[in-house]
Amino acid sequence: MLIRASLAACLMWANLVLASAPPGGVDGPFALIDAGKHREALVLLEKARETAPTPEVLWGIGLAAFELGEYEKSLDARLAFARVNSDWRGMVKLVQTYQALGRLEERDKQRTALVDLWTSGANPELSREESYRREQFRHEGRNISAFEHYRPAGTHRVVYAFEVAADGDKPGYRISLGSYDTTNTIAQELGDVPKGKRMYHLDQYGAGYHETLGFYIGQPSYDVVRAAVLAKVSGTSKPMSRSTYKENNAKSPIHLQPKPAAQPDGGAGLR
Secondary structure (H helix, E strand, O other): OOOOOOHHHHHHHHHHOOOOOOOOOOHHHHHHHHOOOHHHHHHHHHHHHHHOOOHHHHHHHHHHHHHOOOHHHHHHHHHHHHHHOOOHHHHHHHHHHHHHHOOHHHHHHHHHHHHHHHHHOOOHHHHOOOEEEEEEEEEOOEEEEEEEEOOOOOOOOOOEEEEEOOEOOEOOEEEEEEOOHHHHHHHHHHOOOOOOOOEEEEEEEEOOEEEEEEEEEOOOOHHHHHHHHHHHHHOOOOOOEEEEOOOOOOOOHHHHOOOOOOOOOOOOOOO
């Protein structure tokens, strides 16, 4: 199962949507989801949907089906959820699901709607978030969560951060796209960046090391960055440079970067 919040957080979400529970309650199916028993949970939730298609039942179906790789079924439930509940978290889940289905035009429309809502300030809770989980997937046996910052800011201007989870004896690490002020100052002094442009760089950060993976003039698209990340995770691309440091005696760039959302999809009560 990919990164998930605790059962307690799931129940917080159930209270948030203020929907009546289906016969027998939703605690059972959500407990199964939390235990990684997605098929069992999906069977119960789909049966509940026949008589009580509440927002929380639809939410649960979306979660369970997604974890099983049944993305069309997940999308159906998430679209149904969006029709009865306008919570912005549902928009995040639609971005993820359209991505999983390869329906990139619809993904981009949903993402634009989400970012526009964040920018408008119409939803104070959403506007307090700095980032959201744009995608969750597996590659080469690794669970990967991709985060996008709504408005890259600060001296590092991190746009995307891909959190690659540990796998057995293989430690986890982060790959991020940023546009550091220091790097840009040097590049502009050397004439490597045209006037009015910024240089972006892709970097990998792990315990005790940093690798530079690539440079871009102007901000590259998410899909360009994603492809570069997959190549690095697969081992088909090599870093341009690598440096090491003693974690206890040095402040590494990974410590200076903005952290992804505390909750995987932003806000409280979601997995």
